[in-house]
Amino acid sequence: MQRAAERKQRDGREKGEQRVRGGLHRVLVGAAVVPVMLIAAGCSSDSGSDDGAGGGAKSASASAEASASPSPTVQAAVYKSLPQPCKVLSKKTLEDLVPEAKSGKAGTSDEAGTRGSCSWSSLDNNGVKGSQFRWLNASLLRFDSNTTRGSGEKQARDYFETQVQDARSVDGAKNTKSEPVAGVGDEATAVRYDLKKKEGSFKQVTVVARVENVVVTVDYNGAGFAGDKTPSADTLNKLAQKAAKEAVASVAKENGSGGGTAGTPSSTPSKSASKSPSKSPSEASSKSASASPSKSAPKKS
The missing domain is CATH 1.20.5 (Single alpha-helices involved in coiled-coils or other helix-helix interfaces)
Incomplete structure (x- = not known):
């Protein structure tokens, strides 16, 4: 157990x-x-x-x-500044176009390096023989290159075409003629027409010129008052072209290059001499034969 x-x-x-x-x-x-x-x-x-x-x-x-x-790039604008608008024409040229003008009147602009304008009026009173009225306006618009809008030169070319078209389609214009102008900038066109106003019969010439990225518009008109004869359209046209050529040369000189004739290098800008980029030069064109003459012209006796 x-x-x-x-x-x-x-x-x-x-x-x-x-x-x-x-x-x-x-x-x-x-x-x-x-x-x-x-x-x-x-x-x-x-x-x-x-x-x-x-x-x-x-x-x-x-x-x-x-x-x-690489990010998108555009060609740089050739011209970087503008001359003072009231100094683009010599004293001799002003004496030929507006002999009785005392001084030019600069347009208002908050972008002096981009746009500018100046106007002159002249009334040569010959007493009982009547009087001769002249009005001149020079507008300059410079375009800067921009990746959105393109090169300054392209913008200037587009604006040039717009200005020429505006000059060709002024309300009330008669006998409108346009012609290319040689030897003024890279391209230039002169448009002339007759315009009847209560002050008299006006002869109007608008010369639009482009040099690189700058567009110059010269408006010139004249009339005979109180029985004086109407000025010659050919004479006004010749003088307006002379003024445009001189204004273009002033732009080139301002930017350190001599010339301003056809064949200069090209570039780009984008606005006009007045506050409204698309209207400035065209307003001068349409108003030159209306507002300005009516203010300065004496009443018929």
């Missing part, structure tokens, strides 16, 4: 020890598996971060390439 009890007690201890050893084995096996999983996870994580860094590098490279690609 005693041996049987001792055997059972011994068998119980052995089974307990076996259970302990089995549990310890499972713990050790599990502990060995964890580092393997951690190592695998670490490798996977490293691989992912490498891909992310590679993607970031690729993205940075793409951005660098995009920023390195």
Whole structure:
């Protein structure tokens, strides 16, 4: 009996020890598996971060390439400034066109380097023989190159065409004629017509010239009052072209280049001599034969 009890007690201890050893084995096996999983996870994580860094590098490279690609450029404007409008014509030229003018009247502008204008009026009173009226206006508009609008020269060419068209389509104009003018800037056109007003019959000439990125518009008109004869359209046309050529030369001189005749380099601007870019020179053209003459002309006796 005693041996049987001792055997059972011994068998119980052995089974307990076996259970302990089995549990310890499972713990050790599990502990060995964890580092393997951690190592695998670490490798996977490293691989992912490498891909992310590679993607970031690729993205940075793409951005660098995009920023390195050239941005749109336009040809720089040749002329950077304008002369004072009331000084573009010599004293001799003014004596020929507006002999009785005392001084020029500068137009208002808040962009002196971009636009400007000056006008002169002359009334030569011959008493009972009547009087001769003359009115002259010179407008200058310079265009700067712009990636949105294009080069200064292109803008000036477009504006030149607009000015010529405006001069050809003045309300009430009769016998309208236009002709190219040689030797004045890069391109020039003279438009002349007759205009009947209550003060008398006016002869109007508008010469539009472009030199590089600058457009010069010369408006010149005349009339005979109180029985004096109407001036010659050919004479007015010749004098207006002379004034336009001189004004163009003044622009070139202001910018350090001599000339202002056809064949000078080309460039770009964009507004007009008055506050309204599209109306300034054209307003001078249409008003020259109306507003100005009517203010200065004496009443018929």
